[in-house]
Amino acid sequence: MGEPPLGENRHAHRPRPLSRRPGRDRPFDRTLSGSPGGIEVMNEVILAKKAGFCPGVKRAVELALKAREENEGPVYLYGELAHNRSLIEHLSEKGLTTVDDWRNLAPSTILIRSHGLAPSEKKQLLESGWKVIDATCPCVSRIHDHAKRLHEEGFPLAVIGEVDHPEVQGFLKGDYGEARVFADPDGISGLPKLGVVVQSTFSPEKAGAIIGRLFLETRELRAFQTLCGATAERIKAALQLASEVDMMVVVGGAKSSNTRQLTEACRGTVPVYQIESVEDIQEDWLKGLKRIGVAAGASTPEWLIQQTIQFIAKMTP
Numbered sequence: 234m235g236e237p238p239l240g241e242n243r244h245a246h247r248p249r250p251l252s253r254r255p256g257r258d259r260p261f262d263r264t265l266s267g268s269p270g271g272i273e274v275m276n277e278v279i280l281a282k283k284a285g286f287c288p289g290v291k292r293a294v295e296l297a298l299k300a301r302e303e304n305e306g307p308v309y310l311y312g313e314l315a316h317n318r319s320l321i322e323h324l325s326e327k328g329l330t331t332v333d334d335w336r337n338l339a340p341s342t343i344l345i346r347s348h349g350l351a352p353s354e355k356k357q358l359l360e361s362g363w364k365v366i367d368a369t370c371p372c373v374s375r376i377h378d379h380a381k382r383l384h385e386e387g388f389p390l391a392v393i394g395e396v397d398h399p400e401v402q403g404f405l406k407g408d409y410g411e412a413r414v415f416a417d418p419d420g421i422s423g424l425p426k427l428g429v430v431v432q433s434t435f436s437p438e439k440a441g442a443i444i445g446r447l448f449l450e451t452r453e454l455r456a457f458q459t460l461c462g463a464t465a466e467r468i469k470a471a472l473q474l475a476s477e478v479d480m481m482v483v484v485g486g487a488k489s490s491n492t493r494q495l496t497e498a499c500r501g502t503v504p505v506y507q508i509e510s511v512e513d514i515q516e517d518w519l520k521g522l523k524r525i526g527v528a529a530g531a532s533t534p535e536w537l538i539q540q541t542i543q544f545i546a547k548m549t550p
């Protein structure tokens with residue numbers, strides 16, 4: 234038997250095929266016969282218009298698989314390619330090893346993930362004899378370009394984002410001077426001059442609040458709006474869907490920033506549950522509901538989305 238293509242999980246649950254119903258956005262319906270009173274019950278599981286892999290993660294996964302095919306010897310992924318356990322396991326089965334550090338390894342092939350890397354560290358890798366496959370998302374590369382320009386023009390760099398996020402870490406290795414990170418507006422006061430970029434997947438609302446505060450507290454401020462459209466598109470689609478269904482299920486890694494944002498955005502509209510896999514779904518959640526919406530973060534593979542849709546369709550009464 235051949236290898237499953239990207240997007241198909243070899244351990245996938247395979248229920249009977251579900252019918253599509255025209256007139257809705259990517260719906261998956263299930264018709265139950267023999268339900269109480271002999272009445273036919275129709276339930277819908279509807280996927281948000283934008284869900285799953287963003288272009289940056291899709292490209293990184295494709296480059297990783299290609300690198301494995303084309304190179305002899307170990308091929309390492311420098312850090313988790315995306316914050317999704319199922320994806321990491323899939324890549325590991327393909328012979329791609331995720332590592333947290335390369336310094337104690339014999340030079341071979343290594344892939345920089347979509348979150349990017351400090352330019353100085355990429356240079357170290359090359360100088361140490363590594364073959365580097367750079368899968369930095371073009372959106373993140375643009376943020377580095379802005380940071381470089383701000384540094385050259387004499388603006389001390391500030392990154393609005395989460396200090397532990399791998400994308401943000403790429404700005405904190407001294408390539409653009411000593412950068413500072415702001416994750417909330419509290420404590421910002423009396424700054425002389427600042428050049429600002431924003432973590433691509435950071436919350437737009439929080440970023441706006443921090444920028445507002447920086448504007449009031451900094452004598453000279455230059456800021457680039459570097460939020461990624463892919464996250465915003467997924468939030469918009471999830472919110473639209475949440476207004477049409479009884480409940481939302483958000484599929485994605487617990488550590489995935491954009492998945493968390495989807496969940497937060499949907500809260501307050503309908504009940505919303507964030508899951509990593511179908512094992513997290515509880516039957517109680519679905520009782521008495523007719524229409525269930527599914528959204529997925531930018532790091533969630535298609536096979537997990539399809540498993541979720543089919544699993545819920547099987548569970549709904």
Ligand code: SF4
Binds near residue numbers: 290347371372463464
């Ligand atoms: S979320 Fe945006 S910036 Fe991040 S990898 Fe995807 S496309 Fe690139």
